[in-house]
Amino acid sequence: MQAVAIVGAIITPHNIYLHSALVKSRHIDRAKRQEVREANKYFFIDCCIALFVSFIINTCVISVFAEAFFEKTNEQVVAVCKNSSSPHTHLFPEDNSTLAVDIYKGGVVLGCYFGPAALYIWAVGILAAGQSSTMTGTYSGQFVMEGFRNLKWSRFARVILTRSIAIIPTLLVAVFQDVEHLTGLNDILNVLQSLLLPFALIPILTYMSLRPVMSEFANGLGLRIVGGIVVLIICSINMYFVVVYVQDLGHMVLYVVAAVVSVAYLSFVFYLGWQCFIALGMSFLDSGHTR
Template sequence: MGPGFLMSIAYLDPGNIESDLQSGAVAGFKLLWVLLLTTIVGLLLQRLAVRLGVVSGLHLAEVCHKQYPKIPRIILWLMVELAIIGSDMQEVIGSAIAINLLSVGRVPLWAGVLITIADTFVFLFLDKYGLRKLEAFFGFLITIMALTFGYEYVTVKPSQSQVLTGMFVPSCSGCGILQVVQAVGIVGANLSPHNIYLHSALVKSRQINRANKQEVREANKYFVIESCLALFIAFIINVFVISVFAEAFFGETNNQVVQVCKNSSFPRSDDLFPDDNLTLAVDIYKGGLMLGCYFGPAALYIWAVGILAAGQSSTMTGTYSGQFVMELPFALIPILTFTSLRPVMSDFANGIGWRVAGGILVVVICSINMYLVVSYVQGLGQMVLYVVAALISVAYLSFVFYLSWRCLIALGMSFLECGCLVSVSKVLLKEEATSSHQ
């Protein structure tokens, strides 16, 4: 136990929490099935990361360093570092917002950012006393998130029938472009590329006799079981957040929120919501204040504690994964490539089903990325940004094509090697049988 719970923090960072609350506010319970499906896909990707680290004894960054030429290695490294920076920005700001809420506005956001940066490095020193202690600390933070967001769930009392329907009936009747973008946002928030690098490195902390195939097979099995448990807990916490905002704030307008806050004894939200009948726009900060207005100050402060735990833990894991990526590292295509190669994975290489499913997933993820870019640029409506986005998209797709091409070549060579070995084995067996007969 341990690596899977550190990995699951990426599914609970402030970016995910904000995606959850926005999903609940704009689509009600209708997108819970997207969260469930995305969590399952995430589990399949983490399974590949586990197998690579357990079987090869190398994490993904190390395998990329060995297998790719220099220029693609550098491009990979830069792309993953940018992903970590973008993710860390959300996490640090999320922690700063939580500190601001807990201090009743006395600690400004810039000071909260500095506090978060400082205590992140302090907590990471736990690693010097053993990874197990760091894993236990992360388990404590996940427990805090489960208790705080669970409290909000119990307080708001969402409709259980609507929760189950939204989770297991894949439909979105009456959904418009806003809900579609939110569904895409759920996918993007949960599938973090740096998390694959992190998980493939964390499993190396356990001693495994890789010369013993039964021991390797057993390690793979128990790491996947642990990942299932960790992601199930993360999924439940995300369901708590979506359901709370779906029950309390779906269909609400700014005017309705303003009226409730004016009538409450909670004075801190007067200037945040315009007094109009437009659909409510919410984020982590506004969400906390709304909970305070509707359900009392306790709901606000408990929400802030949960956000602080989410921000602190995810900032630390982001920084931690950055250490492995710096040894060198896009994650999906490399992990699919290397876990399918027999020279790397031996008898534990992916079968044809995993290869086909992975290829489909690559296409889906790239399509989602391009859709998000187009939607964002259209929203800004500036021609210069259209040109910049087009150039970046061409470069992005070109590099994806390069990685995919190398993946196909590597898989083809692996297939030919396997075919040749089978043919040679048949010849040797035939000769042995003939010799034995003579």
């Protein structure tokens, strides 16, 4: 689950829409090809820098967690936490079983191993990550409302609606659940983001490959092939995860439900892919007639 969650957390389907929509913020004369090409170049550099910084941060987090948690047992962690006078020692059973951590327990263990400063740095980082996710989700919702629904609301009204949809369910869960049980929900949400990735990737790749839409800026054959391979890999990872996850649960009813959901999921992905294939084929024929 955590491996699939990493895929969903790093790529995130809503950010794919957001990065594409941010091109609209470039104030250029779109009738001039050179200005469009230059804007695309600098926006590409901007996205690469942002993703590279995100990659470095994730690498640092994984490295620290590997140093603190790899091949550790609950008994070892309890001993370290007692030596550091941590008030959260009761979270870990005093046995020789392998340590299992989540966001909540991970911060506690970091505080035990690296001092109280690490605990507060981790807390601030989690808060910042949550705020960043909320903002990108809100901006994506605004662009979707404008583009798909053609709703030209005021910025205040859009923010109120999109933030309410995003935050109210989370607040309800937080109020009626203990914080120790909330962190597992993060992995599930990231897994759902991974499952939703094809529904963002396939249309985006299609539109970017259509010459009637993108003109000379349309994707070439190489990018289309690479994009298609990426979508296939993500779908394969998701399906493999669903099969393994349901097998671990070991309930026949869940087998049936998972089979139905998987067939529906694959059917919808196939439908999107087929529609994209038709659109690309018609675009190719149109470009041939134009020549």
